[in-house]
Amino acid sequence: MSTEHDYDLIVIGGGPVGENVADYAAKRGIRAAIVEEDLVGGECSYWACMPSKALLRSGSALRAARRVAGSREAAAGSLDAAAVLARRTSFTSNWDDSGQADWVASAGIDLIRGRGRLDGSGRVRVGDRVYTARAVALATGSVPVLPDVDGLADADPWGTREATSADHVPPRLVVWGGGVAGSELALAFASLGSRVTLLSRGPLLSKEEPFAGKLIADALRAEGVDVRIGSSPTRVDRAGDGVVTVALDDGSELQADEILVSTGRRPHTLDLGLDTVGVPEDFAVDDTLLVDGTDWLYAVGDINGHALLTHQGKYQARAAGEAIAARLNGSALDDAPWGAHVATADNAAVPRVVFTDPELAAVGLTERQARESGLDVRAVEYDLGRVAGSALHADDYSGRAKLVIDNAKNIVVGATFVGQDAAELLHAATIAIVGEVPIDRLWHAVPAYPTMSEIWLRLLEADGRPD
Ligand SMILES: Cc1cc2nc3c(=O)[nH]c(=O)nc-3n(C[C@H](O)[C@H](O)[C@H](O)COP(=O)(O)OP(=O)(O)OC[C@H]3O[C@@H](n4cnc5c(N)ncnc54)[C@H](O)[C@@H]3O)c2cc1C
Ligand SMILES: NC(=O)c1ccc[n+]([C@@H]2O[C@H](COP(=O)([O-])OP(=O)(O)OC[C@H]3O[C@@H](n4cnc5c(N)ncnc54)[C@H](O)[C@@H]3O)[C@@H](O)[C@H]2O)c1
Numbered sequence: 404m405s406t407e408h409d410y411d412l413i414v415i416g417g418g419p420v421g422e423n424v425a426d427y428a429a430k431r432g433i434r435a436a437i438v439e440e441d442l443v444g445g446e447c448s449y450w451a452c453m454p455s456k457a458l459l460r461s462g463s464a465l466r467a468a469r470r471v472a473g474s475r476e477a478a479a480g481s482l483d484a485a486a487v488l489a490r491r492t493s494f495t496s497n498w499d500d501s502g503q504a505d506w507v508a509s510a511g512i513d514l515i516r517g518r519g520r521l522d523g524s525g526r527v528r529v530g531d532r533v534y535t536a537r538a539v540a541l542a543t544g545s546v547p548v549l550p551d552v553d554g555l556a557d558a559d560p561w562g563t564r565e566a567t568s569a570d571h572v573p574p575r576l577v578v579w580g581g582g583v584a585g586s587e588l589a590l591a592f593a594s595l596g597s598r599v600t601l602l603s604r605g606p607l608l609s610k611e612e613p614f615a616g617k618l619i620a621d622a623l624r625a626e627g628v629d630v631r632i633g634s635s636p637t638r639v640d641r642a643g644d645g646v647v648t649v650a651l652d653d654g655s656e657l658q659a660d661e662i663l664v665s666t667g668r669r670p671h672t673l674d675l676g677l678d679t680v681g682v683p684e685d686f687a688v689d690d691t692l693l694v695d696g697t698d699w700l701y702a703v704g705d706i707n708g709h710a711l712l713t714h715q716g717k718y719q720a721r722a723a724g725e726a727i728a729a730r731l732n733g734s735a736l737d738d739a740p741w742g743a744h745v746a747t748a749d750n751a752a753v754p755r756v757v758f759t760d761p762e763l764a765a766v767g768l769t770e771r772q773a774r775e776s777g778l779d780v781r782a783v784e785y786d787l788g789r790v791a792g793s794a795l796h797a798d799d800y801s802g803r804a805k806l807v808i809d810n811a812k813n814i815v816v817g818a819t820f821v822g823q824d825a826a827e828l829l830h831a832a833t834i835a836i837v838g839e840v841p842i843d844r845l846w847h848a849v850p851a852y853p854t855m856s857e858i859w860l861r862l863l864e865a866d867g868r869p870d
Contacts, residue, residue, distance in 0.1 A: 410436045411731050413527045413536040415519035415675070417507070418445020420704030420716035421542030425512045427724025433731060435512045436536075438519035438529055443503040446544055446564075446705075447713045449495045454567040455587055456758055457491040462594030463760050467823060470797035484572050484595045491567075498568070521676030525699055528676070538699050538727050540692075542720070543675060545668035545705035550579075550636075558641040561663040563588065572596050573660035577649050579636060580665035581607040583757050586619055588663060590759050593628045600629040600657055602636065602649075608757060612770065612819045614784075614803050615763045619821070622761055636662075670706045690745035691738055692723035701727065709746075710753045719746040741837075751816075752836040756826040761802055764829040767817035767836045770807045779810045783865040787822040790861060791853040797823050804828075804858045808866065814839045820858070828855060843869045 412428050414421040417439030425435040442449050461482055468478035496502055507514045515529050522528040526535055547562045549555060561569075566588050574597065578589045581603025589601040601607075601623065607616035607630070620630045631651075638650040639662060649657040672684050680700065687695045688707050694700040703723045704716030726744035729736045737743040757763040773780045787793050787802030794800055802822020809816045818832035835845060846863055850856035 408525070408536050409534040410434050410513070410536040412436070412538045412540065412727055413438060413519070413534055414540045414542055415521075415527060416445070416542035416544060416671075416704075416706075417443040417503075417514070418542060418544050418704065418716075419447045419713050420544075420720045421445070421540070422503075422507065423717045423720030424540045424542055424701070424703050424724045424727070425507075426510050427721050428728045428731075429511050429724075431725065431728030431732060433728050436515055436534065437507060437512055438515045438517060438527060440516070440518040442498065442500040443507060443514065444500050448503070449498050449500075450564040450567050452713055453494045454491045455563070455584070455591065457494040458487060458567065458591040458595070459587060459758050459760075461487045461490070462591065463758075463823075465594075466760055467797065470799070470823070472798055482594060482596070487595060488570065488572075495568070520674060521679050521700075523679050537731055538701065540701040540703055540723060540727065541672075541675065541694075541706050542702075542704050542716075543671040543706050545708075545711055546671045546673070547664065548667045548669050549664060550666055552636055553638040555636070555639045555662075555664070558639045558647055558662065560639070560647075561661050563663070563665055565661075566592070566663050566665075574598060575659040575661075576600075577602065577647070577657055577659040577662045578665060579662060580667070581605065581609075581616075581630075581632070582665065582667065583608065583755075584665035585663075586623070586757060586759050588665060589628050589630075590623060590626060593623070593626045598627070598629075600631065600659070602631050602634045602651070604633065604635045606632060608763060610769075611755075611757075611763060611765055612805055614805070615757075615765070615819060615821045618761055618801070618803065619757070619759050619763060622759065626760075668705070668711060670708050672706065690722075690740075690747060690749070691726035691736070692719055692746065693726070698730075709749045712753065712755065715749065715753050718748060722746045748837060752833050754829055754833050756829065758826070761822045762825045763819070763821050764826045765817070765819040766829055766833045767815070768807055769817055769819070770805070773807050773809070773816055778816065780807050780816065781810055781866070782807050783862050785858060785861045785865050787820065787825070787855070787858055790855055790857045792855040792857055793822065795853055796855060804862060806832075806862050806866070808842060812839065813842045815842070815845075822855075824855070828858065831856065831859065842866065 411433045412435040417437040468474040517529040572595045576597040578601045593599040754766040770782045784805045788800040804820045807817035820828045
């Protein structure tokens, strides 16, 4: 422990990632502080994961009940939008972070309220005060990207924050961006009663296996969403009466009560003082999350752009917190691949779930990504609806699954499941990839009957019994 510095470690940003960096380091005796300018708990707790999933859940539960004869008859009504919004609000603790702040204190971490900015090596400015530390971790998250389209900025568009914290359901909603947030929020608001138009310049969820976006587009349409693929706004205006007019590149126009822009996010590096320590805005980090060219500065979570996901950022945070503690305490650093102090899974097995209905759950590489990275792979697919457990789960269960298998090592390098409640199938695939379990051995991992996990057996059979 140092007495020359105010802290051993200062973490800028108290989202889920910053909290975990500080916590894991503090558990190793590191004197840590978190600087937070807004709510402790970050985007995920108040404006992203939790409220968006709460907005989606009631609709999913209702549709699930309607897919089973017997419960279908009992689930004839529509969602109570006010109750859904109230439940969402309870999941955000009514945007009150006192519980999170109490946790920070209980973990022995100091909380400094205010905007943090680097002010030279090992120095963090918050207002008029400069704090010094032996190590600094940047965990400031990401910010939305607003396309440069005439009138958009002046039309007071919703971002994901406004959508997830909405206090009403707009009768007409245009959602711009067919990625993860756009697909989820289009479904959430359609389920709540909005007439939703989803504009996507390419196929939905285009970073995933192509069948996934198609199945989800079909399901959104069945839910009443007007999904327009290959459609982009060219101009947006909000009139005095509040109505938004969206001019599209095919010459047509749409009118709506709100336009939600969900066209991606970028690292939150603005005015962080990176220039004061000679670090470029597009810095890279190593697998211990140490910023290239420094021996004291770390960047963890959304800010490093590896995977804009809470669970993956928190995984990085566990590695970074331990690596910081090891370096500051002078103990051994275990930074070989899959060691205790590295985030190796960032490069091999990032689990992703899109909470639409059907859900999209994927981990590792898509077939296309695997081939583009030079791997010699084979792929197998199977209709998830033909598995006995799925047929029991929902009448006319519809879904699809795919494994991507590396021929050289005979191991799974990618898996995708699309279907109702498919997210719960994902972790088995993550374990298979991280554990590099040979396909021959997977034949001995017996899925219980009648569960949806029997999809594993069907995929192995599609691949062929080993000799
Ligand atoms: C609509 C939506 C839904 C999502 N749903 C999911 C999901 O279901 N599952 C999932 O895994 N991921 C989801 N994500 C992604 C997830 O929200 C992020 O990956 C996660 O929040 C990143 O955590 P973080 O701690 O890196 O950043 P953040 O959560 O953004 O936290 C950063 C914190 O730093 C603070 N900060 C920033 N700059 C400064 C500064 N200079 N000084 C002091 N404080 C500062 C901010 O106020 C904030 O509290 C979703 C994202 C969106 C937009
Ligand atoms: N369930 C989850 O885990 C979850 C949910 C929501 C968001 N997130 C995370 O938040 C991040 C941000 O979500 P997102 O949906 O905004 O990003 P995204 O990258 O998933 O999707 C952005 C979409 O906008 C499109 N786009 C970008 N610029 C455009 C332009 N100028 N005109 C038209 N289309 C344009 C892209 O082609 C893409 O389809 C994601 O990377 C994701 O990791 C996760």
